[in-house]
Amino acid sequence: MTGPSRRWxxxxSLVAWWLLFxxxxxxxxxxxxxxxxxxxxxxxxxLVGFVGETGDWLRRRLRACRATPGTRPAVRVKPTRR
Structure with missing residues (x-):
């Protein structure tokens, strides 16, 4: 299942959980x-759902950053002329 049907x-599902809550x-x-x-x-x-989802997103981002060490953007060094 891909595309619009998955989004719907x-x-x-999100609306149903929100209304039940x-x-x-x-x-x-x-x-x-x-x-x-x-x-x-x-x-x-x-409000509680927004705060919870934002916290979950932040937790997943931090975990992904910690799981892949050394993947910071490389600093570009200009070559020097001699």
């Missing part, structure tokens, strides 16, 4: 007696 599947936040708020609006829970879920 991944996007749909928002619903979970809303239900927890109802259960503990501190209800919040569903809109606030959706916004909180989006």
């Amino acid at each position: 599947r991944r996007g749909g 928002a619903l979970g936040l809303w239900l927890v708020g109802q259960a503990i007696g501190r209800p919040a609006s569903l809109t606030a829970c959706v916004a909180s879920a989006a």
Whole structure:
């Protein structure tokens, strides 16, 4: 599966998880007696998801940089004339 169908599947999965997380936040708020609006829970879920995905991306970048030592961009040295 490649191309647009893969993107739709991944996007749909992300939206489903986001909505389930928002619903979970809303239900927890109802259960503990501190209800919040569903809109606030959706916004909180989006923020937590964004922070989590950014942290995961950063972790993978740092791990990749540490796994391949000596791959820094080479410094270009101009040849000297004698």
